[in-house]
Amino acid sequence: MPATARKTMPKTPDHPLEALIRSDRIPHIWCPGCGIGTAFAAALTAMATSGLDLQKTCMVSGIGCSGRAAGYVNLDSFHTTHGRAIPFATGLKLGNPALNVVVFSGDGDLFAIGGNHFIHAARRNMDLTVICLNNLNYGMTGGQVAATTPFHARTTTTPMGNPEAPFNLPLLAWASGATYVARWTILHTRELTECIQKAIRKSGFSFIEVLGPCPVNYGRRNKEKSLQTLKMYQERTIIRNDPRMDDLEVDFTRQVVLGEFVDKDRPTCIENYDKTCRILE
Amino acid sequence: MTGDEACAEGALAAGCRFFGGYPITPATEIAEHMSKRLPEVGGTFIQMEDEIAAIASVLGGAWSGQKSMTATSGPGFSLMMENVGLGVCTETPCVVVNVQRVGPSTGLPTMGAQADMMQARWGSHGDYRIIALAPMSAQEIFYQTITAFNLSERYRTPVFVMTDEIVGHMSEKVVIPPADQIVCEWRPKPKGRKDRFLLYKPGKNGVAPMPAAGEGYNVHVTGLTHDEKGYPVMSVEAQQQMMDRLCHKIDDNLDDIVMTEAHGLEDAEVVLVSYGISARTSLAAMHQARAAGMKVGFLRLITVWPFPQERIAALAERVKALVTVEINLGQIHLEVMRAAAGRTACHLVGHAGGTIISPDQVIATLKEVL
Amino acid sequence: MEFWRVPLDTNTIEIAHGEVHIIEDRCKGCGYCIEFCPRSILAFAERFNAKGYHPPEVLRPEGCVNCHYCEIICPEFAIFSVAAPPPAPTA
Numbered sequence: 001m002p003a004t005a006r007k008t009m010p011k012t013p014d015h016p017l018e019a020l021i022r023s024d025r026i027p028h029i030w031c032p033g034c035g036i037g038t039a040f041a042a043a044l045t046a047m048a049t050s051g052l053d054l055q056k057t058c059m060v061s062g063i064g065c066s067g068r069a070a071g072y073v074n075l076d077s078f079h080t081t082h083g084r085a086i087p088f089a090t091g092l093k094l095g096n097p098a099l100n101v102v103v104f105s106g107d108g109d110l111f112a113i114g115g116n117h118f119i120h121a122a123r124r125n126m127d128l129t130v131i132c133l134n135n136l137n138y139g140m141t142g143g144q145v146a147a148t149t150p151f152h153a154r155t156t157t158t159p160m161g162n163p164e165a166p167f168n169l170p171l172l173a174w175a176s177g178a179t180y181v182a183r184w185t186i187l188h189t190r191e192l193t194e195c196i197q198k199a200i201r202k203s204g205f206s207f208i209e210v211l212g213p214c215p216v217n218y219g220r221r222n223k224e225k226s227l228q229t230l231k232m233y234q235e236r237t238i239i240r241n242d243p244r245m246d247d248l249e250v251d252f253t254r255q256v257v258l259g260e261f262v263d264k265d266r267p268t269c270i271e272n273y274d275k276t277c278r279i280l281e
Numbered sequence: 282m283t284g285d286e287a288c289a290e291g292a293l294a295a296g297c298r299f300f301g302g303y304p305i306t307p308a309t310e311i312a313e314h315m316s317k318r319l320p321e322v323g324g325t326f327i328q329m330e331d332e333i334a335a336i337a338s339v340l341g342g343a344w345s346g347q348k349s350m351t352a353t354s355g356p357g358f359s360l361m362m363e364n365v366g367l368g369v370c371t372e373t374p375c376v377v378v379n380v381q382r383v384g385p386s387t388g389l390p391t392m393g394a395q396a397d398m399m400q401a402r403w404g405s406h407g408d409y410r411i412i413a414l415a416p417m418s419a420q421e422i423f424y425q426t427i428t429a430f431n432l433s434e435r436y437r438t439p440v441f442v443m444t445d446e447i448v449g450h451m452s453e454k455v456v457i458p459p460a461d462q463i464v465c466e467w468r469p470k471p472k473g474r475k476d477r478f479l480l481y482k483p484g485k486n487g488v489a490p491m492p493a494a495g496e497g498y499n500v501h502v503t504g505l506t507h508d509e510k511g512y513p514v515m516s517v518e519a520q521q522q523m524m525d526r527l528c529h530k531i532d533d534n535l536d537d538i539v540m541t542e543a544h545g546l547e548d549a550e551v552v553l554v555s556y557g558i559s560a561r562t563s564l565a566a567m568h569q570a571r572a573a574g575m576k577v578g579f580l581r582l583i584t585v586w587p588f589p590q591e592r593i594a595a596l597a598e599r600v601k602a603l604v605t606v607e608i609n610l611g612q613i614h615l616e617v618m619r620a621a622a623g624r625t626a627c628h629l630v631g632h633a634g635g636t637i638i639s640p641d642q643v644i645a646t647l648k649e650v651l
Numbered sequence: 652m653e654f655w656r657v658p659l660d661t662n663t664i665e666i667a668h669g670e671v672h673i674i675e676d677r678c679k680g681c682g683y684c685i686e687f688c689p690r691s692i693l694a695f696a697e698r699f700n701a702k703g704y705h706p707p708e709v710l711r712p713e714g715c716v717n718c719h720y721c722e723i724i725c726p727e728f729a730i731f732s733v734a735a736p737p738p739a740p741t742a
Contacts, residue, residue: 032679037726087334091341
């Protein structure tokens with residue numbers, strides 16, 4: 001290489017996602033070993049490679065650790081109230097159907113306080129891609145029990161172990177009418193990225209559950225270091241196509257099923273509204 | 282048409298093209314009318330799963346670039362409050378209509394009251410300013426809904442139309458003027474380089490221009506305390522700056538926002554202060570009182586929030602008493618007392634809700650005062 | 652890695668080669684890239700970064716096959732690889 005060419009070349013190339021992140025806000029708030037960053041990066045890669053017009057692509061988040069995702073994506077991004085990312089996204093999409101709307105939020109936000117909105121958006125087949133980072137607890141507030149915390153797991157509000165059963169999220173999404181449902185862990189980031197990309201390009205309500213460690217708040221109380229959690233993702237998961245939907249509990253004492261569980265088509269909310277309500281004379 | 286229908290027509294005339302609703306007596310008719318009319322004009326109606334979803338979808342609708350609204354009553358208004366705060370904090374223009382019914386709780390769902398006035402002012406947590414209008418007739422609800430949209434667009438803030446079951450359900454003649462006689466304002470649009478755009482840098486009137494999603498400005502909108510760029514900043518200074526901006530854009534434009542209507546104030550010894558349906562009671566009472574020789578004036582609050590404090594303070598200097606007429610146990614009455622600051626006597630004609638106040642009740646109080 | 656036989660076309664396959672870039676000050680030391688690098692070419696550095704974590708460093712740069720796994724598992728946007736010409740054959 002001639003010396004002059006070397007001079008004009010940047011010393012270090014940029015990170016491939018540099019243009020999609022608000023690098024002036026990096027480092028992000030997520031703890032060392034937290035799975036949100038990986039899932040978020042997968043979502044960004046999927047968006048970048050989806051072929052969609054990124055100017056027309058928005059991210060909406062709720063509240064919580066995962067809810068901070070919207071603050072780091074260099075696109076139109078909305079950090080809303082706790083649990084309300086989906087209805088906000090619904091308004092955004094209905095107001096301008098040309099937008100591609102991705103909801104990125106956590107399990108507490110989407111399935112406890114926001115559970116009602118999730119099932120209704122799935123029922124009406126709103127054209128949204130919902131990515132749920134499931135870290136099995138409320139991380140932002142210090143590790144309280146969530147609607148996804150495994151039975152008997154310890155959190156700050158279940159010091160003797162969780163007496164309740166968690167949601168089976170893919171089953172819930174399927175039963176509510178979602179047209180695309182998948183689950184991966186952050187270790188399976190290639191498959192995860194492919195599925196997010198597929199979900200973004202697909203019309204209708206898509207749901208992707210991403211299992212990711214919360215080492216500081218969940219892991220610490222359940223004797224799991226983040227690397228151990230990832231090893232568990234490696235050793236105690238199985239990829240299964242067409243599984244029984246009621247066999248998808250997140251229970252690492254048994255095997256946790258990963259994969260693409262639902263991929264079907266039905267008319268979206270907007271298509272049905274246009275056909276039913278906009279009767280042209 | 283009914284007040285509720287006139288409200289919906291006013292919204293359409295103002296350019297509203299997104300309605301996220303949830304049924305609730307006595308506001309349901311607004312949603313019903315919008316569900317029929319919005320698709321006819323190229324807009325979208327959706328009935329959400331609850332009022333929280335309704336207001337959240339309205340905020341989303343506003344950021345998609347549409348003029349957006351919802352309509353509700355007491356219980357739904359309570360549920361919406363957190364997201365009203367998000368609307369204020371993120372400077373999102375939208376209109377929320379509250380067709381007030383009797384509370385607290387489920388109360389008397391089919392009967393009118395004006396007891397959400399303080400909730401309208403302070404219902405969401407934290408400090409903030411809000412704009413609330415109070416129409417007194419079906420015709421006026423038509424115009425005030427348009428005004429509400431214009432104010433919300435001009436100042437990038439949620440605006441309340443605080444009507445009530447009586448106005449909402451009353452059928453009256455409503456004249457809808459031709460479209461070219463209706464002024465429709467839009468939020469200020471950004472100009473200049475997109476990569477240097479600052480989402481909350483105030484322009485004219487202290488209001489920042491607002492792009493819509495998908496226009497390439499890569500905005501970040503958050504309910505966290507944020508700087509002019511819209512980025513979260515967790516500091517006392519950033520909070521003070523943000524609040525200064527949010528408050529100043531309203532406080533510095535009171536002359537433009539606050540609307541009142543004066544009747545016979547010149548020689549008045551006692552002035553009635555009222556708004557909404559009770560303004561009609563008060564107007565009738567004033568005429569009866571004057572016919573009986575009492576020197577009574579009437580100040581109607583068209584804008585209830587921001588409160589016309591200076592106006593009341595000036596009146597308090599020279600009248601014998603201020604009598605607030607409202608269907609509650611004393612809400613705006615408290616504001617009148619605060620503005621009067623002991624300079625004149627303040628009385629309330631009100632009750633716990635369920636029916637209008639009759640002019641006779643006002644006359645009875647006037648007789649005691651004079 | 653051991654094969655029970657050498658693939659027939661092993662001489663004709665060109666193994667991709669990559670160059671790892673580390674943005675040290677973004678690293679929070681989770682160690683995912685180190686643990687899950689399929690070629691085990693990374694290790695914690697002795698030194699600390701500005702935040703007080705040990706960032707990864709490349710022990711065997713010639714071993715990188717540009718699979719990008721470190722890049723996509725990293726939660727911090729702190730490591731990535733780019734295609735590079737194959738290392739000069741050792742004599």
